[in-house]
Amino acid sequence: MNVNEQITNCIDSQPEPKRSDMQALHAIILQVMPACKLWFLDGKNDEGKVVSNPNIGYGSRDHKYADGTISEFYQIGLSANKTGISVYIMGIEDKKYLAETFGKELGKASVTGYCIRFKTLKDINVEILEAAIRFGFENRNEKG
Numbered sequence: 625m626n627v628n629e630q631i632t633n634c635i636d637s638q639p640e641p642k643r644s645d646m647q648a649l650h651a652i653i654l655q656v657m658p659a660c661k662l663w664f665l666d667g668k669n670d671e672g673k674v675v676s677n678p679n680i681g682y683g684s685r686d687h688k689y690a691d692g693t694i695s696e697f698y699q700i701g702l703s704a705n706k707t708g709i710s711v712y713i714m715g716i717e718d719k720k721y722l723a724e725t726f727g728k729e730l731g732k733a734s735v736t737g738y739c740i741r742f743k744t745l746k747d748i749n750v751e752i753l754e755a756a757i758r759f760g761f762e763n764r765n766e767k768g
Contacts, residue, residue: 630664634678638704645709645745649702652754653682657761660684663698677710679703683761685715700760708743711753713760726756 625633635646654660663681667674681698688694701712713722719737727735731748734741740756742748 627662627664630666631662631680634664634680634704641744642704642709646702646704648745648750649709649711650680652750653700653702653757656754656758657683657700660761661698677703677705679712687714699763700757705741708741709745711740711757713738713740713756713763715760715763722756725759726752730756 631650635643635650638646660683661681663679665676665679665681667676667678669675679698680702681700682702683699684696685699686694687697697714699714701710701714703710703712716722716738722737722740723735726740727733729749729752730740730742731752732742733748733753740753
């Protein structure tokens with residue numbers, strides 16, 4: 625199964641209204657960066673044990689780990705969780721930036737250093753979320 629099929633299966637497996645929200649977010653992210661690399665992480669570690677929710681990734685950046693190794697990783701992530709949806713904006717060095725820049729106008733969302741979490745799209749200002757996603761693609765901080 626290729627990445628596009630994995631993404632479609634992941635989104636289609638969600639109950640409504642999360643499925644429709646995930647489809648809408650997938651389309652928005654691809655509008656912002658149409659030719660970006662797509663990723664699908666099934667949430668399992670090397671031993672096949674589930675360690676996280678499945679993630680859809682968009683774009684590509686170098687991620688430097690604490691031990692100094694560097695590997696390719698996505699810039700924007702999308703994941704369904706028990707209570708809603710998480711959008712990850714990777715590589716932001718200033719851990720207060722997302723909350724300070726986008727948090728107040730987003731609506732009913734929890735914003736951390738790199739994650740925007742909300743229950744449904746109707747609870748948030750989608751234009752502000754799109755601006756945060758656009759920032760994430762434009763922000764090429766290699767120290768993430």
